Every structure is written in C-alpha cells, then in structure tokens.
Amino acid sequence: MFRRTFWFTAGAAAGVWATTKVNRKIRQLTPESLAAQAANKALDAGHRLRDFAVDVRAGMAQREAELGEALGLETPPDPELPAQRRLAALENTKHSLNTRNALNSYNRNEDH
Template structure:
C-alpha cells in the first residue's frame, strides 16, 4: 500500500512538472513569445549598432583633429578650397582643343 502511494505521489509530481514545462514551451512558441524574443534581439542589435556608431564617430573626430593639427598648425595659410561643381580657374588657352572632347 505504501508503495502504491509512493508511485501515486511520484506520478503526480512528474505530471505536474511535465505540464509546467509544456505550458512554458507553448508560451515560448506562441506568436507573442516569438515576438518577444525577436524584439529582445533587435534591441540588442540596436544597442550594439549604436555603440559601434559612437566608436566610429569618436575615431573620426580624433583623426580629423589629428589632420587639422598636421595641416592647419603650420605657418602657411590653408589653401583655398574650390566649391563643389565646376572649376572657376582657367585652363589652357582660349579656343584650344580640349582632350576630353576628342577633337
């Protein structure tokens, strides 16, 4: 009789444990559970990307400061920079053939 009672208690405990595990697995594979896991991973990726972006910007600022010290720190004035687009400086003689035209 004690043996049957022991098996009954052991079976009830094992059954309760299995039901608990099955419920957790069902919740994990439900659409809300999958969405939660994906959302957590996306948040992790966004944080890593934000950190990488900050590291790149810091390195860029350090490199720009180094270049400014190197090129702007001398006694010579900085060379004027042409605005983007067409060049305003004359090239060659007026009416001379332009090699890019193929004439």
C-alpha cells in the first residue's frame, strides 16, 4: 500500500511539474511575449552598439594624439625651418591632372 501511494504521489508531482513547464513555454511563445523579447534584444543590441561606437571614438582620438606626437604635428613650427611645401605639392598635382585630362581628350582618330 505504501508503494502505491509513493508512486501515485511521484506521478502527480511529475505531472504538475510537466504541466507548469509546458504552460511557461506556451506563454513564452505568444506573439506579445515574442515581440517583447525582440524589443528587449533590440534595445540590448543598441546599447552594445553605442558602447562599441564610444570605444572606437575614444581609441581613434587616442591614436590620433599618438600619431600627432610622433609626427610632431602638435608642436608649433620652428621659425628657422622653411615653410611647409605641402600645399604647393597639392597644387602641382591638381595642375598636372588638368593637363593630363586635356591630353587624354585628344582623339587620334580625328586626324584620319
């Protein structure tokens, strides 16, 4: 008799446990619950993306400062040194590009 009572109680407990588990899963799979889960995951992803962007910006600023120090861009120019020729070099490049385009517009087939 004791054995039957034990197995009846164990079966009832297993049934209650399984029913509870199934009901929870059914509630999780309703459209409202799925929409709420998706919204929460989207918010979490947005926060992680924002944190990543902040980290990237901080790293970029740090690396830019390191490069500026290494190249001496942060220091004022020495008055004894000649002026930088970068702008003149860029202007020459623009001029040479314009003359190249003018030369490339020549069509050899027009002479024939």
